[in-house]
Amino acid sequence: MEKLKFERLTKRRKKLVESLKESTNDRGIVLLFGNSMSPMNYKDNEYRFRQDSTFMYFFDFYEHADLAATIDLDSGEEIIYGDELTTDDIVWTGILPTIKNEAEKIGINKTLPRRNLEKTIKEALKQGRKIHYLPPYRAEHKLELIELLNIKESEIEARKSLDLIKAVVNLRNYKSEWEVSEIEKAVNISYQMHKNAIIHAQAGMKEYEVKAIISKTAQEMGAELSFPTICTVHGETLHNHHYHNTLENGKMLLIDAGAEISTGYAGDLSSTLPISGKFTERQKLIYDIVYKSHYAAVKAMKPGVPFKECYYTSCREIFNGLKELGLTKGDADEAVHAGANALFFQCGLGHMMGMDVHDMENLGEVWVGYDGVEKSTQFGIKSLRLARPLEAGFVLTIEPGIYFIPYLIDKWKAENKFSQFINYSEVEKWKDFGGIRNEEDYLITPDGYRILGNPISKKLEDVEALRS
């Protein structure tokens, strides 16, 4: 295990350096920050520690806060900066692995106190060398960059290293066999979280009680949540982090939740279930359309196919399905390219997944999911996080959905928007329907795709069977 880790991480760093040596004329120092503890309501009352994913990708240290690392692109020198426990600390924490020891395990023999980072950076700046850093998403790192580089907050973004971003994305986007096996562990825990919720949810419970079952399943399996759980009887509210509604028969419950395991890898699944145990006839009609849309998109996936095309495939299925119900009209292809389907399907089809549930979102979707091609600003497709041609090794989610958002329906209707494609008088009848989403995680293989983990069947009758 230790030997494999050593090889895995040294290889990744070697590739990073090689790639940067090719891409950048401006050699200098790569600076990567590990995360700090995040204070909740005072400094020492902290959220659970989450290491930065890129830092983990190259150095591991899943449980070690306040680290930083530099790689000198000329000399190749790698340094980890961090403060070892003092004898006073050890009284409170017990004896823990040292930074030095952990660094040696991944092939780095130089560790220095955290404050020495300043020296390295100032020295490099004095020599006119470039500091390659990633865009910071934590304010602590912004503060540190302001001090280290002697710049204003407003300059941080402009001075980030595009070469570094591209080099990191180009490594992390392609999952190794080992990574896929780690992701599958997380996905399988995620399935168990959903299964327990599907089995135990019942009318009369509060949403937060189901959410509690989901968290408990993750934790008792030794995992954490990869993102805040969505667990709502209002599936149409896409950013829903309120959990005080009561589950009622006749309604559906939409769950979007995933696990993160201790190597940092994530799962991300969604389920929609009927609270009474049986879908109503109306619910069956929409569920069926989402189901068809889902697997039409899945079947379209293979290396070389732009994911944007899979998205359009899923949109067409939704548009045509709703057409059969009289909610839409006209040519599906025309409608979905114009964006008319976005009245019902406002978000993307899926996203890259890895150590981050939206993998590398902090590095920019335009690099991760668009390979540098500018994103559309059209409502609907602008929320598509992944569009580029698929390649073997990509891991991604598939999660089309249909959402009846009363506010949006009112707005579009008032504007008479896309009235050539939408029968508003029919749509009105579905305004209180809610929303349906199912979600699974896939690997792109040389031949096509493979679903990850041991999935729960999304078939309508199978979901009902699991509920009974």
Next chain:
Amino acid sequence: MEKLKFERLTKRRKKLVESLKESTNDRGIVLLFGNSMSPMNYKDNEYRFRQDSTFMYFFDFYEHADLAATIDLDSGEEIIYGDELTTDDIVWTGILPTIKNEAEKIGINKTLPRRNLEKTIKEALKQGRKIHYLPPYRAEHKLELIELLNIKESEIEARKSLDLIKAVVNLRNYKSEWEVSEIEKAVNISYQMHKNAIIHAQAGMKEYEVKAIISKTAQEMGAELSFPTICTVHGETLHNHHYHNTLENGKMLLIDAGAEISTGYAGDLSSTLPISGKFTERQKLIYDIVYKSHYAAVKAMKPGVPFKECYYTSCREIFNGLKELGLTKGDADEAVHAGANALFFQCGLGHMMGMDVHDMENLGEVWVGYDGVEKSTQFGIKSLRLARPLEAGFVLTIEPGIYFIPYLIDKWKAENKFSQFINYSEVEKWKDFGGIRNEEDYLITPDGYRILGNPISKKLEDVEALRS
């Protein structure tokens, strides 16, 4: 309810302004920040939102991120700064209460976009007025203060408003009847968390499985955790956030966990239980000493008595109890004032509790728990967070413990430290014992004290009974 909230919050703000008008010659603007979302591994993957406690104390807004408020000490004008949802936002979030509406409910009629805070502050600075702010514990607020006040990060601490700190502490330290009833709700959920863990913990389980039961109980009761749970078979490791050990018969499990309810108030309890269901004879001996120490301290509490004296009472009980076992020797009073007891009891007896589990720790223990009197630097008592004379309305924890820390025992023994008080040869025999702590929450009343919530009996036989 709404009317009571209006009165409660307007009264608090009125008192704050009155108190500052008396204490400060330097009238100006009070600036209070609400908290932002804290990013986990990228900007939009966030930890659960926790509003700043002082902000909640004066303005509520438990669920509303990115707010700020100013109070003009001359004109009395109160302003809430925050950005209302855009029509684009509402598509994703559904229709939510507006900031304007929520502000009116607490008697504030002026709300402005968040960016307007800059205008208010720059205007006041131009007029040479003081900006009263609290020491920030979140890096986002440091970044903002740097921009607003045009200062360096290193100047932030020095320019905090001591007058504001003292005024806030002087309000929040005295809990109203309503606050006590809220705290009791949180304490009772905390008791349920412990009860479920005590009942379900068993040999063969992992610590994280018990931790999962604790979190689930909080969540299914509609609460959150007030701090990261400690759940460990190594009770002697005081800062223990690792959960991968297996529960084994013959060992004890130490749990320190509490709930936070949606008004922001916290509970904080600890339990130590025998994994087999029965304490061993050795465990009984130490448990008994901790028990006696606990209630000796409790009985010493009443208005006017410095909490430091309660601490020394608990220390003497521990010292004398261990003397009977042959581990200590000499005069207890002399020993505990010298700090010899800190070999076994390294931390404090308790701390203020309210909206923060360590109430207002961000404002400085020297103000909250010491009323401005300098803290001792002596190992042991330096970790005592509360020392000042008790007053009616204080809410605090009582949590003495005995911890056999092998590293510390080796260290002191090698230094021959306090050898007049400690029989190291006897202590050696207990090095693998672990640690015991029990913890309860109390209100100081005009006559003495009252335990909060419906406690679980800490009696040895009652704990064993609950386990069976």
